[in-house]
Amino acid sequence: MKKRMKSKGFTLIELLAVVVLLGIVALIAVPSVTYYLTSSEASAYEMTEQNIVAAAYNMFADCAGNSDSEVCSAYSVPDPNSYVTVQLSTLINGGYLDPVVNPGNQGEYCNADDSYAIIMNGATENDFNAKLDYKVCLTCGDYQSSDCQFYEDRSDKIINPADFSLEQCTDFNAFLTENGIDLTGKAVIFGEDVSYDVLPNPSIIDTTKVGTFNINYTFGTLSAVTRVTVTDVTNPSKPGVQMTSGGEDYDGTSWTNQDVIVTFTARDDTVCGHTTVDGSGVQGYKYSKDNGASWTFVESGYTESETFNGDVLVKVIDNEGNEGETNRYHIMLDKTPPTCVSTGGRNDWALEGSIVLTGTCTDADSGCKETTIQKTYDSGIESSAESPGTVYDIAGNSTVCPANQTVKIDKTPPTCVSSGGSTSWTNQNVTIVGTCSDSGSGCVGNVSKLYETSTSMNITNAGPGTVYDRAGNSTVCPNNQTVRIDKVAPTYTITPSGTRYGSGYQSGLVVSASCSDAHSGIASGSQSQTFTTRGNHSISGTCIDNVGNRVNYSSGNFLVYVYGANASACGTYNYACGSHACGSHACEWGQKCISAHPIPGDPLDRWQCDVEETVVTKWCTDYCTSYCTGTNSCWY
CATH class of the missing domain: 2.60.40 (Immunoglobulin-like)
Structure with missing residues (x-):
């Protein structure tokens, strides 16, 4: 089994503890160091600003005794309640100050063009000496003077209260207090609040007067206005x-x-x-x-x-x-005239002698003064553009009624000329004509009258009658025409003229037919014939008067005894019974009328023998040779 080696280093916990301790030490030490450094730098900037103030003071001190210098010609002590600004570069160029090193950075200089010395004169016009106050606005790199408040607008100006308004009769000072309004203005030079109070003028507004009033601020060449509006909130009077x-x-x-x-x-x-x-x-x-x-x-x-x-x-x-x-x-x-409708006219001629036109008024506003007006026409006129007159409304507007009515009045009788008559006779009926004329309504027509008779007529005062115009006026045409009508046939008389002998007439009988006419007179037909031959004779013909009337006539037979050439000589040998011829025999044996009597009703007044005797006469040739010629004998 291996043996664990014993460590000689620090544990993690120990290291963390050390770090914490170091942090605590830093928290305590660093602010102190920073404060020291900062305080030291601030003191350096303040010293620099004081140096600039001193340089400006020296410049104005020099200018007070030497105004000919270039600097002094551009700058002078400001007037009361005014100011001047001097750039740092001017002080440096004038030899009153060396270029200023930035205390926070020894490797650079402060900005000489953006740094200024501001000299203000707080004296009033009543002060004898100037009351100068100096202020510096220093710009060095990132540094600016702590009491300099630069604005985006770097111009000089006065900061004054904004415009405001208040109601009429308001206590002005109480209003300022209640609304926190300070009327004092502030001067800003090159964007820096130089802590200079600019007082308002006026400092109080009379609020009994309505309107907009200016509170003025001035500092040197600077000026500003605060507008105070006093408003009226009271309603005006009833108009x-x-x-x-x-x-x-x-x-x-x-x-x-x-x-x-x-x-x-x-x-x-x-x-x-x-x-x-x-x-x-x-x-x-x-x-x-x-x-x-x-x-x-x-x-x-x-x-x-x-x-x-x-x-x-x-x-x-x-x-x-x-x-x-x-x-x-x-x-x-009412500016609108009334309307009017005209009536009463007529297209025909007035027979009654007058026409009344009516104008009917209507008015939707003030109403008509009279509902209708009338105009009477009673004298001669012919017009299709007549008006009854003018209608009025109550306001006095007027309208002439339309002149669209026809008025025809004719009081003048027509004239008449009679014609058709003649002084000459005629056997026809005669018509007398009256020709009418009328310059007004015109004539109804002409008039005529027929004069007729079955006998005769002869007048000089014939007239055609009466003519009328269309208005009913009349005129009797003149009775000045002559009418001569002859329808009566003429008359005649037949008259024998000669020496009656016996039942006839001796040779040389004249039978006359005489025509006569009491009217138009005879044109032809009268005649006279002489008969010299023995026998019955008659005449006939036609009587014609001057208008053509005619009558035929014919006489009866007239017996003619013919003598010779000289009957008186031959008459010695006549056998006669008084003055009446009885015989009708030739010159030979004949009868001698012993007694005779007139034949009643004989148109020739002849006689008839009662007693006759035969006698013997001698031949004409024996005793009347010289008087018997041709077939004529002394008596036959």
């Missing part, structure tokens, strides 16, 4: 309303057609304790024409120029947005 229309006051209880000018008035006051002060002031007014459904903002009023009838709400708004109590007013504005 007053004044209205005019057409240059006159208007109360809204009656209709108008003129623009309504509405003006609002109000106050915005606040009571501070027992004192009334101005609030934020009236910003404007809001009015609503739909009972608050929508609002319109105006500064002081407005002009209503559209038709409206109803209540209007109005309230005041101050400059803080506070709204006052609502007021109510009424407007009755």
